[in-house]
Amino acid sequence: MIEDYRFSHRLKVRYSEIDGQKIVFNAHYLTYLDVAVSEYFQEALRLDMTTLSENGEFDFVLAKSTLEYKSSAHLNDWLTIWCRMDKIGNTSMTMRFKITRDEVNSPLLLAKVIYVSFNPHTKSSQPVPLMIRNKVEQFEGRT
Incomplete structure (x- = not known):
């Protein structure tokens, strides 16, 4: 565990994710964040x-x-995607991410992502449920 990050997910860079320069194509980092937030x-x-x-x-x-x-x-790099919930507003949630190689503190990428609580039936935003807030606060050590 590094800094204030209590959760991480590891994955290995695949051939299909590199570009002509033999590095991970920039758009794949958003996929890595998406995988990590789902696991969170x-x-x-x-x-x-x-x-x-x-x-x-x-x-x-x-x-x-x-x-x-x-x-x-x-x-073939093993990446660790660290994530933490920074803030929960009325309908939004702000997460911070850090991607490192082999759990070393030196980041390859830093990210801040804002998500909106969404009701799939009405297709509109909705307040973040109290149950979600409580679980996040408990996990992040804010209770």
Whole structure:
């Protein structure tokens, strides 16, 4: 565990993710973040996102992403995607990410992503459910 990050997910860079320069193509980093946030909700918070979404209780969509590229990842690198929930507003959630190689502190990428709590039945934003807030606060050590 590094800094204030209580959750991480590891993955290996695949051949299909590198470009002509033999480094990970920039758009794949968003996929890495997406994989990590899904694992955060499933593993760390122990939520069944499929059921929550199907019941119209909770889902989320990306509203804004800011990525700061520090260094490049290469084929077969093991990456650790660290993520933490920074803030929960009324309908939005802000997450911070850091991608490192082999759990070294030096980041390849820093990111800030804002998600909006979304009701899949009404196709509109909705307040972040209290149950989600409580699970996040408990996991992040803010209770």
